[in-house]
Structure formats: C-alpha cells, structure tokens
Amino acid sequence: QKEVEQNSGPLSVPEGAIASLNCTYSDRGSQSFFWYRQYSGKSPELIMFIYSNGDKEDGRFTAQLNKASQYVSLLIRDSQPSDSATYLCAVNYGGNKLVFGAGTILRVKS
Amino acid sequence: GAGVSQSPRYKVAKRGQDVALRCDPISGHVSLFWYQQALGQGPEFLTYFQNEAQLDKSGLPSDRFFAERPEGSVSTLKIQRTQQEDSAVYLCASTGGGPGGELFFGEGSRLTVL
Numbered sequence: 203q204k205e206v207e208q209n210s211g212p213l214s215v216p217e218g219a220i221a222s223l224n225c226t227y228s229d230r231g232s233q234s235f236f237w238y239r240q241y242s243g244k245s246p247e248l249i250m251f252i253y254s255n256g257d258k259e260d261g262r263f264t265a266q267l268n269k270a271s272q273y274v275s276l277l278i279r280d281s282q283p284s285d286s287a288t289y290l291c292a293v294n295y296g297g298n299k300l301v302f303g304a305g306t307i308l309r310v311k312s
Numbered sequence: 313g314a315g316v317s318q319s320p321r322y323k324v325a326k327r328g329q330d331v332a333l334r335c336d337p338i339s340g341h342v343s344l345f346w347y348q349q350a351l352g353q354g355p356e357f358l359t360y361f362q363n364e365a366q367l368d369k370s371g372l373p374s375d376r377f378f379a380e381r382p383e384g385s386v387s388t389l390k391i392q393r394t395q396q397e398d399s400a401v402y403l404c405a406s407t408g409g410g411p412g413g414e415l416f417f418g419e420g421s422r423l424t425v426l
Contacts, residue, residue: 210352236414245403245417245419245420246403246417248414248415248416251414290354298360298362299360299368299371300357301357302347302354302355304353305353305354
C-alpha cells in the first residue's frame with residue numbers, strides 16, 4: 203500500500219509568519235511530488251511540483267524534498283489570510299496516477 | 313475549453329438510483345483521471361484513461377462503478393444502484409503530460425445519496 207501521510211492540523215500561524223507543511227511517503231520509488239491548495243468547496247489547484255532533492259522556490263513558496271528521508275515539505279513565507287486553505291501533498295509513484303495525503307488545514311490569522 | 317468542466321455540480325440521488333457524471337477535459341489533454349474525495353479526506357484515485365483506453369481502473373470501489381471515454385475526449389462516470397457510502401465529491405482531472413505529470417482538476421460533482 204503506497205501511502206502519503208500529513209498532519210491534519212489545523213496549523214495556525216499569524217499573518218506574516220512562515221508556515222511549514224510536512225509530508226512523508228512510503229515508497230522510495232516515488233518519482234515526483236506535488237503540493238496542491240484546496241479552498242473549502244473548491245477543487246485542488248497546483249502550487250508546486252518537485253522531483254529533485256533539495257529546494258525549489260516560487261515566489262513566497264518553497265518546496266523541499268529529501269528522498270533519503272522520504273520527506274517533502276512546503277514553506278509559505280509572509281503568510282497571508284488568503285493562504286488559509288487545505289494543503290494536499292501528492293506523490294507520483296509511477297503509472298501516471300497521484301496518491302494524495304488527507305491534507306493539512308492551514309489558518310493564517312490577521 | 314479553458315479548463316476541466318464537470319456536470320452536474322450537485323446531484324442528489326435516492327439510494328438505489330443510477331447516476332451519471334460527466335467530465336469535459338482541457339482540449340488536447342490525452343490523459344484523464346477520476347478521483348473520489350470524501351469529506352475531510354484527500355482525493356482517492358478511481359480510474360485513468362489515455363485517449364479512449366482505460367489503462368487503470370484499480371481504484372473503482374465496486375462493480376457498480378463504471379467509466380468510459382469512447383472518443384478520447386468527454387468521459388462519463390456511472391454509478392449504478394447508488395449507496396449512501398457513495399456520497400462524495402467526484403473530481404475529474406486531465407493532464408497534457410507536462411513535467412512530472414501535474415493534474416488540472418475540474419470543480420467536481422458533489423453526489424449526495426439519501
């Protein structure tokens with residue numbers, strides 16, 4: 203069973219702080235990793251993907267991947283109330299399908 | 313189209329009824345996926361098409377679930393003899409094969425079985 207684990211939260215951070223979201227996965231053969239944001243009642247939307255060890259930055263978002271530890275994280279700098287949502291970690295284990303975690307609820311308080 | 317389009321957005325069915333959910337993917341996207349998302353959970357894979365070929369249906373929960381994509385574009389997910397446990401949001405996603413295979417999701421069809 204290929205699994206993706208996330209802390210369900212909620213993770214509460216003050217406006218302007220760094221939010222750190224974490225995800226672990228079970229299969230070392232995983233090829234690529236995704237972070238999706240999902241607002242309540244809406245569909246998931248892609249924030250970032252990463253497939254090489256290390257960091258990948260895009261604006262206020264940084265994805266970090268450590269394949270040896272089977273760990274991927276998402277950092278959100280200068281958090282805004284509009285960042286409040288559920289963040290879904292997804293792993294492509296091959297075979298063209300993504301396995302999703304249950305998501306972490308993020309609340310940014312102004 | 314500009315994005316993945318799903319219909320109906322909301323469906324209420326009595327237990328035992330059959331339902332059909334439609335997905336119109338992004339134009340030119342050959343790969344299409346169906347996911348099921350229960351309340352408070354992440355999306356769970358149901359099935360995958362490449363063009364008209366259904367290459368993976370390992371996530372379909374029972375033989376009451378059936379999906380098709382006869383012309384390699386629009387897809388229909390059919391659920392026969394609906395049960396209360398089928399209540400969920402059914403998400404359709406497509407991909408054009410970009411780096412890593414990122415999915416673009418439709419707004420989903422929320423099914424409530426009474």
